[in-house]
Each structure stands twice: as structure tokens, then as C-alpha cells.
Amino acid sequence: MMLTNLPNDILILIFSKYLSLEDLFSISQCSKYFKDIIFNYVIKNINNYPVLDLNYPFGYNQYDEYSKSYSVDFNNFYRLKCYLNLKNNPVVQKKIYAFSEKMFPSIQIGEDTRDSHGFRSVYLTDDNQFLWLNLDDVIKSNPIEISDKYYRKKKFVNKIKTVNRVPIIGYGDIRKFKKKDDFLVCSFDKGLKLFLYENDRFEMINELAEQNNRINCVDLGLKYKKIIYGCTNGLLKIGSTDDFSFSQINVKDRIIRCCFSPSEKDLAVGTAGIYPHKNSIPSPVRIYDLFSFKEKQHLVSPGGIKIGGGILSLSFIDENTVMSAGYDTFIRIFDLRSNKCIQSLEEPEDMSIYSVCCSKYYGLLSGNDRQSIVRYWDRRVNRIIRSFEVCKTNSSVYSLACTPDCILAGVDLGIILLDFRYS
Structure with a gap:
């Protein structure tokens, strides 16, 4: 037949x-x-x-x-x-980059599968350096064999070839960064620098000092040529990439995270949740209009959030959906149209959630505090599919980046690659 x-x-x-x-x-x-x-x-x-x-x-x-x-x-x-x-699949796990001392690393994977150099890029920071790597080189690199116990006593060399290495002098170590197209913005404890990539190198085009404030977060939006950053004293500052002139909003709480919406017309702010919002319950996630600087809404979770339940990870899934996570062990997803929390996922080990990667296709990664555990969630059923211990040092997972084939996790002593391509 x-x-x-x-x-x-x-x-x-x-x-x-x-x-x-x-x-x-x-x-x-x-x-x-x-x-x-x-x-x-x-x-x-x-x-x-x-x-x-x-x-x-x-x-x-x-x-x-x-x-x-x-x-x-x-x-x-x-x-x-x-x-x-x-x-x-069994996971191939290896340390692909090591730091000379404990760090709070940031990682970003390029949004395009193939950028202007013909490959997909990985960006990360090491002390006062911004590093630009080829993702394929990262995946193919040999693991760094080094004992975490004797880490400080050994010398090592990071052998991954860098496309571009940018030493940034003046304000100390890079805390956060954002790269979009040919622009790169880096934040430090006491300052901010903006770079433009031209002629195969980064040229600084503007800088800003914040002598009396500590900068905790930064984001870059090129559609309207805007930069936003948040400070410990509760000031959210919005400025132009052209002239670096900034306006400010006082949110009256310590700002930990901020980000643009996909359209870049709105921005989300995540605070420490220490002070009640407008004499009500703590509301650490707030949405502002980019042009009027007015608060559009504050997001409230069912049952409320305890004082101090601040935000450590914040992002837009799409124009109408925001994800937040932080000190109170919950990942929350809010619908801005109804101003309601439509989903919450609880970390089973009762630990803070330091970093999250979230997809509109219902996949979600979370990195927790203290135990160096990365979890892969199925949002459709509020269930953990797999968990991975990325290192033995009980570090927080400070940052996460992923493709459908691999995960990059930033811990205090280096960058860990989890590769799922092989059965």
C-alpha cells in the first residue's frame, strides 16, 4: 500500500x-x-x-x-x-569567560541573527572594559579549567577572540550597559558615557557625571533618540542622545531597574518598594509616558507586595505586557490594558530572583539569588521544566541571555555557557 x-x-x-x-x-x-x-x-x-x-x-x-x-x-x-x-537533551556546561575578581556582570546577545559583521554578537563587561564577542566563537571555545576554591591563587588567560575591546576610563567599573545598532551607553556608579561605532571602533560622543547619585540602571531607545537612567535617590532621568540634556522625574523611591517599551513611547520603572505609593500599598512597578513625563499607571499584585519587595528584573514582553521579578521570590506578568497581574510564578527555594529572560512564546528563564540556579519555566502551566546549577560558589545569577540553543549566565566569577544542541 x-x-x-x-x-x-x-x-x-x-x-x-x-x-x-x-x-x-x-x-x-x-x-x-x-x-x-x-x-x-x-x-x-x-x-x-x-x-x-x-x-x-x-x-x-x-x-x-x-x-x-x-x-x-x-x-x-x-x-x-x-x-x-x-x-x-543533556546539557554541555562550561565556563567560557573568567573574571580576575568578583563582579556583577551584564550580558547582552545581539538582536539580529546576523549583524553587520556577518555573525551574531555577544556583549559583556569586565571591570572597566566592554567586550564584543562572536557567539559562534563563544560556543566553540574551550572551557576555562580552574578551581573556584583556589580562584584567586591561579593565573589564567581568556582566549576567546574579541571583535572589539573598549577600555572605558574615568568613572570606575561598568555597572550596566545597552547596545543598539551603532550606539553603546555604559553606566557607572557616578557617571554615564555614550559611544558611536564608526570605522571599526567605538568613539565616545558624550558623557555625564553624577557626583551625588549612584546610577543603578540604564536603557537606550533610538527611535526617538532617548536615554533613560535611574538613581538611588529616586530620580529617573530622561535625555537626548544628541545633546545629552536631561529632564527628571522624582518617583520618591530608590530606582533599581528601568526599560523602554517596544514602541519606545512608554517606559517602566522598578523601585525598591520601600515607600508606599501615593499613601497606598507599595507599588514598585510604574509606567510613565516618555513625552509628558507623567505616570500612566502603577501595577498592583493580588494580595499586595510587602514593603521592601523591590524589583531586580524588569522588561516588556510586548507593548501591553510587562514582566517583573525581585526580592519577594515571585515572577509577575502584568497586562497593562487591564492593569492586572495575569500570572505569577514562585521560586520554590524561597530566594530572590535576580534575572529573567522572558519570551512571548511562553518560555521563561530565571536566575535566583545565592544558589546559582537557572530555571526553565513553561508559562502555560506555571511549571518548572528543568533546573540547572551553573556554579558551586553560591553566587547570584546576575544576568541571563539566551538563544533557543544555549543559555549564557553571568555569575560573580565568570560567564557560564549551557549548550543544548547535542543529544
Whole structure:
């Protein structure tokens, strides 16, 4: 009997049980009949597969040859493949970058699969240096073999080739940074510097000193050429990348995190939650209009948030959805249209949540305080799929970045890579 004579549900059962994803790709190219059956099945069930990396385009690595002709359909196959890898594959874990002393590292992965240099980039900080790396070089690099117990007594060399290494002198170590297109902004305890990438190098185009304040967070928006940063004394400052002139909003609480919305018309502010908001319960997450500087809304969780339940991680999932996490062990997702918390995930070890990567495809990563644990969540069912201990030093996971294939975690002594591509 020919395969084409079998009912569609029997064909799907055979394909799903005995064929790999690569085999399905090959069969789908044999005829339009098989292509329609396989692609319709995958598209119908794709919401069952929460994956990471909100901005990751299709057409990557060994599947590039399929991307031109199958685009959207290919993306669905790729999401399925990455979910199965992340859920089931043994993880290859290695330290790919080491610091000479304990740090509070920041990591960012370039938003484009291929940037102007032809590869996907990784950005990180080391003391007063900004480092630009090739993600493929990072993944292929040999692990740094060094005992954390005797860390300070040993000398080592970070051998990953850097595309660009920018020493930034004047304000101490880099605390936070943001790179978009050709612009880079770096914040320090007492200052801010803006750079432009031209002629294969970064040139500083503006700087700002904050002698009486400590800068805790910074973000960059190029659509309206704006920079925002938050200070310990409760001042949120909004300025232009052109002339570095800043206006300020006093939120009357210590600012820990701030970020632009995807449209860059609004901004979210996460505070320490020490002082009640407008004589009410503590409300550490607030939304402001970029142009009027007025507060649009403050986000309240069911049952309220205890005093001191401040924000350590804050981001927009999309224009209408905000994610926050922090000292009170909960990850909360708010819908701005209804001004309600629509989902909350609780860290099972009763520890603060220091960093989060969140995707609109229902995948979420969290890094906790003290135990160096990264957790992979399925937001559809409020369930942890896998947990990973990234180091033995009981460091906080200060920052997280990911592609669908790998996770980069920043801990106090270095950068850890978790690679899921191999079965």
C-alpha cells in the first residue's frame, strides 16, 4: 500500500513516532501532499512548545538551507526542535569567560541573527572594559579549567577572540550597559558615557557625571533618540542622545531597574518598594509616558507586595505586557490594558530572583539569588521544566541571555555557557 493511500492521522502517527525533525523536512520536500500534512500538523500544535529568545529569526545554523523557501513553516519546525532539545537533551556546561575578581556582570546577545559583521554578537563587561564577542566563537571555545576554591591563587588567560575591546576610563567599573545598532551607553556608579561605532571602533560622543547619585540602571531607545537612567535617590532621568540634556522625574523611591517599551513611547520603572505609593500599598512597578513625563499607571499584585519587595528584573514582553521579578521570590506578568497581574510564578527555594529572560512564546528563564540556579519555566502551566546549577560558589545569577540553543549566565566569577544542541 502506498503512503498516500493512508489516512492523514495514521500518517502523522507514523511520522511523529519514527522520524526525526530532519527526516520530516526531507519528506515535506517530496510532494505538496506531504508538505501540507506535516506543516499543518506542526502549526496546529506549535503552541505546545514554549521556547526562548523573543527576537530570534528563523534560518539558523544547519537549517539555513530550508529558510529561504519555507520561512514561516520552517520557523515552526525550528521552535519544536529547540523545545525538545531544551527539555530532553543533556546539557554541555562550561565556563567560557573568567573574571580576575568578583563582579556583577551584564550580558547582552545581539538582536539580529546576523549583524553587520556577518555573525551574531555577544556583549559583556569586565571591570572597566566592554567586550564584543562572536557567539559562534563563544560556543566553540574551550572551557576555562580552574578551581573556584583556589580562584584567586591561579593565573589564567581568556582566549576567546574579541571583535572589539573598549577600555572605558574615568568613572570606575561598568555597572550596566545597552547596545543598539551603532550606539553603546555604559553606566557607572557616578557617571554615564555614550559611544558611536564608526570605522571599526567605538568613539565616545558624550558623557555625564553624577557626583551625588549612584546610577543603578540604564536603557537606550533610538527611535526617538532617548536615554533613560535611574538613581538611588529616586530620580529617573530622561535625555537626548544628541545633546545629552536631561529632564527628571522624582518617583520618591530608590530606582533599581528601568526599560523602554517596544514602541519606545512608554517606559517602566522598578523601585525598591520601600515607600508606599501615593499613601497606598507599595507599588514598585510604574509606567510613565516618555513625552509628558507623567505616570500612566502603577501595577498592583493580588494580595499586595510587602514593603521592601523591590524589583531586580524588569522588561516588556510586548507593548501591553510587562514582566517583573525581585526580592519577594515571585515572577509577575502584568497586562497593562487591564492593569492586572495575569500570572505569577514562585521560586520554590524561597530566594530572590535576580534575572529573567522572558519570551512571548511562553518560555521563561530565571536566575535566583545565592544558589546559582537557572530555571526553565513553561508559562502555560506555571511549571518548572528543568533546573540547572551553573556554579558551586553560591553566587547570584546576575544576568541571563539566551538563544533557543544555549543559555549564557553571568555569575560573580565568570560567564557560564549551557549548550543544548547535542543529544
